[in-house]
Amino acid sequence: MTPPSFEAFEGDTNVSPRRDEWAERHLAPATRRWLEEDQRYFLRQALSTPCLNVLSRCHELYVEDLEGRRYLDFHGNSVHQVGFGNPAVIGAIKAQLDELAFCPRRYTNLPAIALAKKLAEITPGNLGKSLFCPSGAGAIGMALRLARAATGRYKTLSMWESFHGASLDASSVGGEQLFRGGIGPLLPGTEHVPPPNAYRCLWGCGGQCDLRCARYIEYALETEGDVAAVVAEPVRSTPYVPHADYWRRVREACDRAGALLIFDEIPQGLGRTGKMFACEHFGVVPDILVLGKGLGGGILPMAAIVTRPDLDVMPDRALGHYTHEKNPVTCAAALATINYIEQERLVERARMLGEHALGRLREMAARQPLIGDVRGLGLLLGIELVQNRETRVRARDEAERVMYRALEKGLSFKVTAGNILTLTPPLTIPKEELDRALAIVEECIREVT
Numbered sequence: 001m002t003p004p005s006f007e008a009f010e011g012d013t014n015v016s017p018r019r020d021e022w023a024e025r026h027l028a029p030a031t032r033r034w035l036e037e038d039q040r041y042f043l044r045q046a047l048s049t050p051c052l053n054v055l056s057r058c059h060e061l062y063v064e065d066l067e068g069r070r071y072l073d074f075h076g077n078s079v080h081q082v083g084f085g086n087p088a089v090i091g092a093i094k095a096q097l098d099e100l101a102f103c104p105r106r107y108t109n110l111p112a113i114a115l116a117k118k119l120a121e122i123t124p125g126n127l128g129k130s131l132f133c134p135s136g137a138g139a140i141g142m143a144l145r146l147a148r149a150a151t152g153r154y155k156t157l158s159m160w161e162s163f164h165g166a167s168l169d170a171s172s173v174g175g176e177q178l179f180r181g182g183i184g185p186l187l188p189g190t191e192h193v194p195p196p197n198a199y200r201c202l203w204g205c206g207g208q209c210d211l212r213c214a215r216y217i218e219y220a221l222e223t224e225g226d227v228a229a230v231v232a233e234p235v236r237s238t239p240y241v242p243h244a245d246y247w248r249r250v251r252e253a254c255d256r257a258g259a260l261l262i263f264d265e266i267p268q269g270l271g272r273t274g275k276m277f278a279c280e281h282f283g284v285v286p287d288i289l290v291l292g293k294g295l296g297g298g299i300l301p302m303a304a305i306v307t308r309p310d311l312d313v314m315p316d317r318a319l320g321h322y323t324h325e326k327n328p329v330t331c332a333a334a335l336a337t338i339n340y341i342e343q344e345r346l347v348e349r350a351r352m353l354g355e356h357a358l359g360r361l362r363e364m365a366a367r368q369p370l371i372g373d374v375r376g377l378g379l380l381l382g383i384e385l386v387q388n389r390e391t392r393v394r395a396r397d398e399a400e401r402v403m404y405r406a407l408e409k410g411l412s413f414k415v416t417a418g419n420i421l422t423l424t425p426p427l428t429i430p431k432e433e434l435d436r437a438l439a440i441v442e443e444c445i446r447e448v449t
Contacts, residue, residue, distance in 0.1 A: 019052065022404050027053065031066050046178055052407075058084035058298075061426055061433060063412065072437055074413040074423045078237070078267035081294040082340050083426040089297035092336035093329055100328045105321075112326035115335050119306050122276055122338065125285030127306045132331070133322040136266035136292030137165025139303035142320045143288045144169055144229070146307065147260045149314050153228035155189035157220055157259070161417070162195065162233055164264050173231045191224065193217055196242040199373045199384065200392065209242075214249035221257040229260040229288075234278040235268055238420050239380045247282040254287075260311075266292035266303065271341050271427055274351030274378030281377060287311065297337040302330040346427040353434055354378035357423075360435070364442050370395060370449045381423040382416075383441070394419035398448050405444040411437050 023032060034054045042049070057064040060083045064070045073080065082089065096111060103109045112132070120128040133139055148154050158164070160175035171179040172187035175195075180186060194202045196213045203212045221227055230250060235241055254261045263286035268278045270291070275281055277289065288311070292303035324330065341347065354376060361374035361383060372386030372395075385395035385402070396418040403415050416422045421441065425434060 016400060018400055018404055019050065022407065023052070026408065028067055034066070060084055061429055069410070071407065071410055071412040072425075072433060074411065074425045074437060076298070076424060076426065077293065078272075078424055079293045079296065079298040080426045081270050081272060081346065082297055082337055082344075083428040084298055086297055086299075086337075086340060088340045089299055089333050089336045092332045093297075093299065096329045096332035103326050103328050105323065105325060108326055109328045109331070111328045111331035111335060115331045118335060118338055119291075119304065123289055123306045124277060124280055126308055127285065127289055128309045129312050130304050130306045131320050132302070132304045132325055132327075133320050134301045134303065134324050134327075134330070135165070136264075136290070136303045137167040137170040138320070138322065139266070139290045139292055139305050140164045140170045140173070140231075140264065141167060143262045143290050143305050143307075144173065144231070145319055146288065146305070146311060146314065147229035147262065149317065149319075150311050151228040151258065151260060153226045153259075155191060155224060155227045156229050156231050157191050157193060157217065157224070157227050158231040159195040159233075160192050162236065162264075164231065164233075164266075191220065191227070193220055195236065195240060196246050197240045198243070199240075199375075209246075211243055211245060211249060214243075214246050214253075217250050218253040221253050221259055225257070227257060227259045229262050230254055231262045231264065233264045233268070234282065234284075235273060235377055235380065237267055237380070237382075237414075237422055237424070238384075238416050239376055239382050239422070241375055241377055242282070244282065247279065247284040251284045260287040262286060262288045262290065264290045266290055267294075267424075268380060270294045270338070271347040271350050272378055272380050272424065274347065274354050276341075276347050278377070295334045295337065296330060297333045297340075300330045300333045302334050304334075341427070344428070350378040350427045353429070353431060354381070356431065357381055357434055357438060360438050364438070364445075368442065368445050368449065370398060370445055376423075379423075379425055379427055379429070383421040383423070383445075385419045385421065385445070401448045402441070402444045405447060406440055409440045409444065411440045413441075 031054050053065045055063050056066050062070045063073045116130040119130050156173050158173040162175040164170040164174045166179055172190040175192055193216055198207050198209045263279050288305055288307045290305050296302035358376050365371040365374050370385050372389055373384040375382050385399045387393040387395045399415050399419045414422045
């Protein structure tokens with residue numbers, strides 16, 4: 001269970017009177033009828049029911065609804081590093097469909113081999129062997145299974161507030177009550193620790209991190225003595241950016257304890273943070289790197305684990321065993337995505353635009369008392385809204401109002417933890433459009449204040 005002193009957030013569930021009010025004011029009767037049809041035939045769940053709108057098109061930086069309204073999308077479910085409908089990715093998919101559309105298990109194909117080789121080339125350190133599957137949650141499951149087989153242990157250490165997927169195993173190592181509660185017993189041995197968060201440090205570091213959060217992990221690994229793996233997002237989507245030495249300390253602690261380090265870079269890998277992989281900011285190489293979301297180019301579901309060759313220890317047992325494990329079409333999409341990121345220098349672009357945007361956000365915070373903190377790496381940006389900068393009480397209602405006002409002005413983004421505006425634009429975004437979006441955000445915060 002979550003410690004009583006530690007908050008568990010459910011984020012934006014879309015179940016809000018403000019959503020209904022917004023739909024009534026801005027959506028045509030025909031669109032509202034389609035949304036009613038959606039609810040009639042889909043199982044309901046938090047975060048996606050009821051839907052906000054009905055889309056007819058996603059293209060480059062924008063999503064467009066049935067009524068022709070375009071929204072600059074700073075959400076994108078973290079899949080749109082290369083933009084929506086990228087022609088290079090679509091071209092690769094179409095060509096592969098004509099050549100080889102499926103590959104049964106126990107056979108391989110050239111796009112799958114090329115993708116595994118490419119991942120070995122671009123991932124840090126000695127990571128060199130891959131396995132693919134259709135979902136990030138599935139990839140987390142493979143990583144957990146491999147860690148158990150490689151270490152002979154079953155316990156994990158992960159973080160409260162983290163998200164690793166909605167399957168039972170991924171929810172067990174995750175730390176959000178929304179995905180952990182009300183479903184009965186979770187996987188045994190899934191221990192949790194507080195995440196590194198200087199703005200809301202559990203130990204009161206006051207913004208000057210002294211790495212007590214890392215020492216807590218060292219203590220937990222030493223005390224447990226039989227942990228198979230530490231599972232973590234090197235940078236969360238909120239985003240909380242750890243102290244520069246945090247992951248180095250954790251890496252050293254894992255090595256001493258004989259535990260593997262699994263980095264979940266499903267949303268943040270492939271350039272978003274201004275490095276190809278977020279862990280490169282900290283000079284730390286995990287034992288298993290998990291990728292997903294944008295790996296499919298924002299078009300097809302695609303995920304992977306990339307691990308050290310010496311962890312290839314399950315030749316006689318099933319590790320993933322997915323029907324679409326080496327699907328040539330999804331592999332072609334992933335290859336085209338990585339090639340586009342490299343050819344267009346999107347990693348460097350994310351770094352430069354991110355530095356510019358973070359400067360704009362700091363200026364914004366100086367003008368807007370509703371902003372408690374701004375932070376980011378590359379084009380992963382967060383604005384934390386608070387009712388009072390001294391008490392840091394979360395401004396949840398205000399954050400929701402800002403989000404709906406922004407939608408009215410043609411900008412879509414996600415609210416995380418109830419009060420954090422998370423901004424994740426495509427890495428292809430022009431500087432002018434980035435500035436326009438930030439101006440909309442400030443205008444909405446000013447209006448709500």
